[in-house]
Amino acid sequence: MTSSKTPNKSADESDVNAALESGRRRATINDIARLAGVSKKTVSRVINQSPFVREETRVRIEAVIAEWGYAPDPQARGLAFRRSFLIGMIYDNPNPQYVVNMQLGLLDGMRGSGFELVVHPCDRSSPTFLQDVRMFIERQKLFGVVLPPSVSEDERVADLLRDIGCEYIRIASVPLDEEEHMIVGHDRLGAQAMGEHLVSLGHERIGFITGLPSFRSSHERRGGFEDALAKAGVKLDPDYVVQGAYTFESGLACGEALLAKTPRPTAIFAGNDEMAAGVLQAARRAGLTVPEDLTVVGFDDFQIAQAVWPPLTTIHIPTREVGRMAAEKLIAREGYEPGDPAKTIPYLVTRESSAPPKKV
Amino acid sequence: MTSSKTPNKSADESDVNAALESGRRRATINDIARLAGVSKKTVSRVINQSPFVREETRVRIEAVIAEWGYAPDPQARGLAFRRSFLIGMIYDNPNPQYVVNMQLGLLDGMRGSGFELVVHPCDRSSPTFLQDVRMFIERQKLFGVVLPPSVSEDERVADLLRDIGCEYIRIASVPLDEEEHMIVGHDRLGAQAMGEHLVSLGHERIGFITGLPSFRSSHERRGGFEDALAKAGVKLDPDYVVQGAYTFESGLACGEALLAKTPRPTAIFAGNDEMAAGVLQAARRAGLTVPEDLTVVGFDDFQIAQAVWPPLTTIHIPTREVGRMAAEKLIAREGYEPGDPAKTIPYLVTRESSAPPKKV
DNA sequence: GAAGCCCTTGACACCGGTTTCCACTCCCTT
DNA sequence: AAGGGAGTGGAAACCGGTGTCAAGGGCTTC
Structure with missing residues (x-):
C-alpha cells in the first residue's frame, strides 16, 4: 500500500511527506509525481523539457519540484539513457598550470549543467594506452571527452572515439578534424605577434628554441615566427634554431648553446x-644582463613568466576561456552560441625582458 | 523469446552470442549468467566476492567473465547500491602544482579500483559554498571525498559530511579529526628541519615570512621553525616576522620590508x-647576491624552486604520495595497509640559495 | 454526427545491477 | 527415516529514471 503507484491524492500522502521530511530521504520522481498528481512519465517529460506537456501541468509540476528541491538522479537517468553525465578530460600535458587552467575552463563551461568532470591523465607511450582510454570511456559511458594537446593530436585516439561513438572535442593549435570536434588555438598567430614584436624592437639576429617535435604547437610556433620574420625581410638562420624540450633544463642548455654562438644573438x-626561464639563467651564468645585453621572450604566459627576473615578455594563451568554450561546445548547452573565436587567440604581453638590441 | 530468462543452454545461445559479437553490445550480467548457466544473482555474488558460492561455480563464472571481458556497469551498480563509484576532490588550494600532484596521487591510489575522480574546485567565501558542496555530493551520491587544505580545515565542511554520512579524508598539517578521517602532513617537522638547517649554517638573525593566517600550515610552519630555533638557543625576533600571502608578489613586498630593517637579516x-622567489627578486633589486649576501629558503619544493636563480633550498612535501595514501584509505582497498606515515613527512632539499652568513 | 487528427497523459516494460525471500540440496544428527 | 542446519541457487521486487505505445479529450472536417 505504501508503494501504491496510482495517484492517490488523499490516502497516504501525509504518510509519504513525513517519510520525506523526517527521514532524510531525497525526493524521487515518484514522489514528485504523486505530489503533483501525475504519472512519473509526465514528470520525466517536464525534466527533459518535452514540448508535449500542457503549460498548466508543467507549471504545477515545476512548482512541486522547486518546493521539494528535487533533482533527478544522474545515475538512474544515465542508466536509462545508456550514457552518463560525465565529461572526461584525457590529457598528458605535463604543465600543471595548463592542466589546472583547462580544468577550470571546462568547469566554467559545465557550471549548472548537471555534468561533472572526470580527470584522466595518461601516458601515450604506454602499450595499453588505447585500451585504457577505451575502457575508461566505455565503462563510465562518458557523455563526451575533451582532448587537450598533445593527446588531441593523436589520430589513434580520434579514430577510437569515432569508432565507439563518443562525443569529443580536440583542442589543438591547428585544425585536425571537422569543425564540430575542434577548438583551434592558433599558436601560429601568437608566434607571429612575437616575431613582429622582436622585429619592431630592431632585432635581426634572433635565436629560437623549439619545443618537442611531438607537439604540434612546436612547429606552429616556429612557423608563425618565421612567417613574421620573413614578412619583415629578416631571415631566421637555421643555425640559430635549437631543439628544446619545453622544460626549464632544456631551456638552460639551449640558451647556453645559443649564447656560445658567434656572433651572439641579440x-x-x-x-x-x-x-x-632557463635561458634567463643561462644569460646570468654568461654574465649577461637581460634585457640590456639580451632580449629573452617566452610563450604561454604562465605564472613563471612573472616570477622570474626580469618578468618575461610572452604570449598569453587564454586557456581557461578555451576550456570553457570546449565544454560548452561539447554539451551544446541551451543558449550556446559558438563563442567568439577571437577570444581563443593568443596575444602579446609585454614585460621587462624585451628591449631593443644594444647599439654596436 | 529472444529475452528468455531461463537458462537455455542450447536454444538461442548462438543467437545471443551473435548479438554480442557482431553488434557492439557490451556483455551484461544477464549474458554472463546465461552463458555460465546460472542466475544473475549468482554472478552478482561472484562479482561481489560473496563467500556463498561453490568454488566450482565461481571458477566457471569467472572464466566466462574473463572470456567476454565483462565489467559491471558502474551506473547500474551505483543505482542499486545507492552510492556511486566516484570520489570527489573538493579544493580551493590556489597552487596548480599542488592540485595536479594531489590529483595524480589520488589517481595512483585509485588505479584499478573502478573508482573515478571528479574534481570540484570551490570558493569557501561564497555564500552558497556549503549548499554547493552538499548538492555536489548528494546529487552524485559520491562514494567519498578528499579534502586538501584549506578546505580540509573548515569544520563546517567536516560537519556537513558527517551529517550526510559521506566518507571523507582530510589532508591537513595537524590532526583535526579522528584518525580514520585524516592524513597528517606534519608541516611542523618540515619547518623544524629548515630551522635546523639555517642554524647549522650559522644564521642567527633570520627573517620569516608567514603564509596566510587562514591556512593552518602557516602557523605550523612558523611554529616548527620557532621550535627549532629555540632548541638551538636562537630567538626569532617578532620584528623580523612579516605577514605574507603565499604569493610571489607578497614575497616580493615582504622581502623588501625585511631587507629594509637594520640590521639586515642574514x-x-x-x-x-x-x-x-619574490624574496629573491627583492634581494636582486636591493643589489644583494644570493646566497653570498643573503640566504633565501622556501617551502614546498614546487617547480619554481628549481626554476629561479639560484635554485632554492626548500622543504619537499611528498604531495603525490600523500594523495595516494588518502585515496587508498578512502576506498579501503583490499590489501590496503595503513601506509608508511614516514613517507608523508616533509624533508629538506638543499640547493644553492642557502649558505653560511658572511663573516662580518 | 461520425471520422480523423492533434495534443496530453499514463501504463508498462526496460536500463543493469542488488536485495529480499524462499526453495532446494547436501550432510550430519538423532 | 525423519529432522535440522548450513550452503547454494533462483524468482521477483527494487533502485530511479526513460522509451514505447495506446488511450482519452477536444477540435476540425466532410
Whole structure:
C-alpha cells in the first residue's frame, strides 16, 4: 500500500511527506509525481523539457519540484539513457598550470549543467594506452571527452572515439578534424605577434628554441615566427634554431648553446616560458644582463613568466576561456552560441625582458 | 523469446552470442549468467566476492567473465547500491602544482579500483559554498571525498559530511579529526628541519615570512621553525616576522620590508617557494647576491624552486604520495595497509640559495 | 454526427545491477 | 527415516529514471 503507484491524492500522502521530511530521504520522481498528481512519465517529460506537456501541468509540476528541491538522479537517468553525465578530460600535458587552467575552463563551461568532470591523465607511450582510454570511456559511458594537446593530436585516439561513438572535442593549435570536434588555438598567430614584436624592437639576429617535435604547437610556433620574420625581410638562420624540450633544463642548455654562438644573438625566443626561464639563467651564468645585453621572450604566459627576473615578455594563451568554450561546445548547452573565436587567440604581453638590441 | 530468462543452454545461445559479437553490445550480467548457466544473482555474488558460492561455480563464472571481458556497469551498480563509484576532490588550494600532484596521487591510489575522480574546485567565501558542496555530493551520491587544505580545515565542511554520512579524508598539517578521517602532513617537522638547517649554517638573525593566517600550515610552519630555533638557543625576533600571502608578489613586498630593517637579516625563510622567489627578486633589486649576501629558503619544493636563480633550498612535501595514501584509505582497498606515515613527512632539499652568513 | 487528427497523459516494460525471500540440496544428527 | 542446519541457487521486487505505445479529450472536417 505504501508503494501504491496510482495517484492517490488523499490516502497516504501525509504518510509519504513525513517519510520525506523526517527521514532524510531525497525526493524521487515518484514522489514528485504523486505530489503533483501525475504519472512519473509526465514528470520525466517536464525534466527533459518535452514540448508535449500542457503549460498548466508543467507549471504545477515545476512548482512541486522547486518546493521539494528535487533533482533527478544522474545515475538512474544515465542508466536509462545508456550514457552518463560525465565529461572526461584525457590529457598528458605535463604543465600543471595548463592542466589546472583547462580544468577550470571546462568547469566554467559545465557550471549548472548537471555534468561533472572526470580527470584522466595518461601516458601515450604506454602499450595499453588505447585500451585504457577505451575502457575508461566505455565503462563510465562518458557523455563526451575533451582532448587537450598533445593527446588531441593523436589520430589513434580520434579514430577510437569515432569508432565507439563518443562525443569529443580536440583542442589543438591547428585544425585536425571537422569543425564540430575542434577548438583551434592558433599558436601560429601568437608566434607571429612575437616575431613582429622582436622585429619592431630592431632585432635581426634572433635565436629560437623549439619545443618537442611531438607537439604540434612546436612547429606552429616556429612557423608563425618565421612567417613574421620573413614578412619583415629578416631571415631566421637555421643555425640559430635549437631543439628544446619545453622544460626549464632544456631551456638552460639551449640558451647556453645559443649564447656560445658567434656572433651572439641579440634576442632569444623560447617556445615556452619555462625554457625562457632557463635561458634567463643561462644569460646570468654568461654574465649577461637581460634585457640590456639580451632580449629573452617566452610563450604561454604562465605564472613563471612573472616570477622570474626580469618578468618575461610572452604570449598569453587564454586557456581557461578555451576550456570553457570546449565544454560548452561539447554539451551544446541551451543558449550556446559558438563563442567568439577571437577570444581563443593568443596575444602579446609585454614585460621587462624585451628591449631593443644594444647599439654596436 | 529472444529475452528468455531461463537458462537455455542450447536454444538461442548462438543467437545471443551473435548479438554480442557482431553488434557492439557490451556483455551484461544477464549474458554472463546465461552463458555460465546460472542466475544473475549468482554472478552478482561472484562479482561481489560473496563467500556463498561453490568454488566450482565461481571458477566457471569467472572464466566466462574473463572470456567476454565483462565489467559491471558502474551506473547500474551505483543505482542499486545507492552510492556511486566516484570520489570527489573538493579544493580551493590556489597552487596548480599542488592540485595536479594531489590529483595524480589520488589517481595512483585509485588505479584499478573502478573508482573515478571528479574534481570540484570551490570558493569557501561564497555564500552558497556549503549548499554547493552538499548538492555536489548528494546529487552524485559520491562514494567519498578528499579534502586538501584549506578546505580540509573548515569544520563546517567536516560537519556537513558527517551529517550526510559521506566518507571523507582530510589532508591537513595537524590532526583535526579522528584518525580514520585524516592524513597528517606534519608541516611542523618540515619547518623544524629548515630551522635546523639555517642554524647549522650559522644564521642567527633570520627573517620569516608567514603564509596566510587562514591556512593552518602557516602557523605550523612558523611554529616548527620557532621550535627549532629555540632548541638551538636562537630567538626569532617578532620584528623580523612579516605577514605574507603565499604569493610571489607578497614575497616580493615582504622581502623588501625585511631587507629594509637594520640590521639586515642574514637569511630569510619564506613560508612557501613562491614567496621565496619574490624574496629573491627583492634581494636582486636591493643589489644583494644570493646566497653570498643573503640566504633565501622556501617551502614546498614546487617547480619554481628549481626554476629561479639560484635554485632554492626548500622543504619537499611528498604531495603525490600523500594523495595516494588518502585515496587508498578512502576506498579501503583490499590489501590496503595503513601506509608508511614516514613517507608523508616533509624533508629538506638543499640547493644553492642557502649558505653560511658572511663573516662580518 | 461520425471520422480523423492533434495534443496530453499514463501504463508498462526496460536500463543493469542488488536485495529480499524462499526453495532446494547436501550432510550430519538423532 | 525423519529432522535440522548450513550452503547454494533462483524468482521477483527494487533502485530511479526513460522509451514505447495506446488511450482519452477536444477540435476540425466532410
